[in-house]
Amino acid sequence: xxxxxxxxxxxxxxxxxxxxxxxxxxxxxxxxxxxxxxxxxxxxxxxxxxxxxxxxxxxxxxxxxxxxxxxxxxxxxxxxxxxxxxxxxxxxxxxxxxxxxxxxxxxxxxxxxxxxxxxxxxxxxxxxxxxxxxxxxxxxxxxxxxxxxxxxxxxxxxxxxxxxxxxxxxxxxxxxxxxxxxxxxxxxxxxxxxxxxxxxxxxxxxxxxxxxxxxxxxxxxxxxxxxxxxxxxxxxxxxxxxxxxxxxxxxxxxxxxxxxxxxxxxxxxxxxxxxxxxxxxxxxxxxxxxxxxxxxxxxxxxxxxxxxxxxxxxxxxxxxxxxxxxxxxxxxxxxxxxxxxxxxxxxxxxxxxxxxxxxxxxxxxxxxxxxxxxxxxxxxxxxxxxxxxxxxxxxxxxxxxxxxxxxxxxxxxxxxxxxxxxxxxxxxxxxxxxxxxxxxxxxxxxxxxxxxxxxxxxxx
Numbered sequence: 001x002x003x004x005x006x007x008x009x010x011x012x013x014x015x016x017x018x019x020x021x022x023x024x025x026x027x028x029x030x031x032x033x034x035x036x037x038x039x040x041x042x043x044x045x046x047x048x049x050x051x052x053x054x055x056x057x058x059x060x061x062x063x064x065x066x067x068x069x070x071x072x073x074x075x076x077x078x079x080x081x082x083x084x085x086x087x088x089x090x091x092x093x094x095x096x097x098x099x100x101x102x103x104x105x106x107x108x109x110x111x112x113x114x115x116x117x118x119x120x121x122x123x124x125x126x127x128x129x130x131x132x133x134x135x136x137x138x139x140x141x142x143x144x145x146x147x148x149x150x151x152x153x154x155x156x157x158x159x160x161x162x163x164x165x166x167x168x169x170x171x172x173x174x175x176x177x178x179x180x181x182x183x184x185x186x187x188x189x190x191x192x193x194x195x196x197x198x199x200x201x202x203x204x205x206x207x208x209x210x211x212x213x214x215x216x217x218x219x220x221x222x223x224x225x226x227x228x229x230x231x232x233x234x235x236x237x238x239x240x241x242x243x244x245x246x247x248x249x250x251x252x253x254x255x256x257x258x259x260x261x262x263x264x265x266x267x268x269x270x271x272x273x274x275x276x277x278x279x280x281x282x283x284x285x286x287x288x289x290x291x292x293x294x295x296x297x298x299x300x301x302x303x304x305x306x307x308x309x310x311x312x313x314x315x316x317x318x319x320x321x322x323x324x325x326x327x328x329x330x331x332x333x334x335x336x337x338x339x340x341x342x343x344x345x346x347x348x349x350x351x352x353x354x355x356x357x358x359x360x361x362x363x364x365x366x367x368x369x370x371x372x373x374x375x376x377x378x379x380x381x382x383x384x385x386x387x388x389x390x391x392x393x394x395x396x397x398x399x400x401x402x403x404x405x406x407x408x409x410x411x412x413x414x415x416x417x418x419x420x421x422x423x424x425x426x427x428x429x430x431x432x433x434x435x436x437x438x439x440x441x442x443x444x445x446x447x448x449x450x451x452x453x454x455x456x457x458x459x460x
Contacts, residue, residue, distance in 0.1 A: 073401025078422030079361030085428020111391035112398030148329020166438030172430030183419035
């Protein structure tokens with residue numbers, strides 16, 4: 001019921017916001033062109049000239065380092081990246097132009113995600129003998145997420161600046177609120193479970209019905225302790241990693257080639273449409289695999305789930321996941337993010353545990369952010385020294401953030417802390433990006449700038 005309410009809230013909010021454009025736009029206003037055509041960028045970013053401050057010791061650099069450490073640590077733990085914090089920080093504090101800030105933000109997200117993935121690969125699943133990264137869900141969502149992001153980038157060229165700001169606020173407030181309430185539910189369940197465990201430890205009844213009080217016992221089959229290398233080898237699934245890498249490479253090549261082709265030409269649309277068979281082909285392969293395994297599992301009476309989430313992989317549920325992946329990617333491309341703000345809460349909604357949701361979302365986000373970084377590098381969109389410094393900060397923050405938070409979760413027995421961190425990062429991103437967007441939108445209104453939809457071909 002709560003999930004349906006969130007979906008209804010997002011659909012109604014987005015519909016009202018988009019329809020309001022037709023009432024706010026005026027034909028006598030002059031449309032300002034938007035030359036932004038980079039992959040995974042967004043016209044939410046202004047078209048100001050390139051501004052690259054020097055990398056030097058100052059209060060701005062120190063403050064940016066602190067914010068980068070906290071943002072990367074919390075963003076990777078929550079599985080959302082933290083781009084909603086990095087872009088305002090790089091523009092308002094360091095002084096970069098918004099497009100360069102977006103490119104540097106992707107560098108930070110990629111570095112933090114990579115270090116977080118490396119940490120997660122060396123950590124066992126908390127409750128089951130399966131990899132902590134759910135490769136089935138990664139293969140199911142990654143191609144549709146990448147396809148949705150490219151569609152969202154195309155839509156972002158058409159949508160006006162103020163509308164994207166409104167969509168950011170609607171999306172982030174909705175997902176952060178839902179994640180917060182999800183965390184409260186998990187906290188209550190954990191409290192009940194902890195009380196039951198205390199009672200079981202204090203009073204244990206043996207097979208003869210005798211009452212044993214404060215009895216210590218050894219498990220009949222102790223859990224085998226694995227070394228870090230054994231855990232790493234167990235968490236790595238090379239065949240699925242190869243498929244994910246091939247999808248990543250295909251999308252990268254198409255985007256790089258498309259950048260050298262005239263916008264809206266025949267070859268441009270051919271390259272654009274080639275993304276669809278790649279995404280649907282990989283998604284279809286994984287969907288058929290899950291459907292057959294689910295059907296076989298049901299026929300044998302096996303009650304165990306295939307993925308971490310307790311989902312019956314019926315055709316309807318598979319189509320729902322495809323739709324969520326495309327919508328999540330579209331919203332991510334429209335708002336200039338990698339889709340983590342949608343994928344993280346979505347995995348929690350379908351029943352994935354916080355540990356696996358965080359690890360899987362960060363794993364998928366590593367591919368989408370690195371795709372952006374490679375193209376931004378080819379386009380020379382960010383200063384290398386500053387990028388290397390911020391990436392170093394993010395690598396440390398991503399690794400140690402995972403280390404300390406997971407240690408804290410293990411000590412307290414509260415996996416809901418990960419959900420609260422996820423909710424907090426999304427809410428702070430709503431405040432920062434929404435605040436900057438509202439301020440800029442008010443300025444545009446005062447200057448009587450165009451408030452309606454732009455034409456795709458003429459605005460690039």
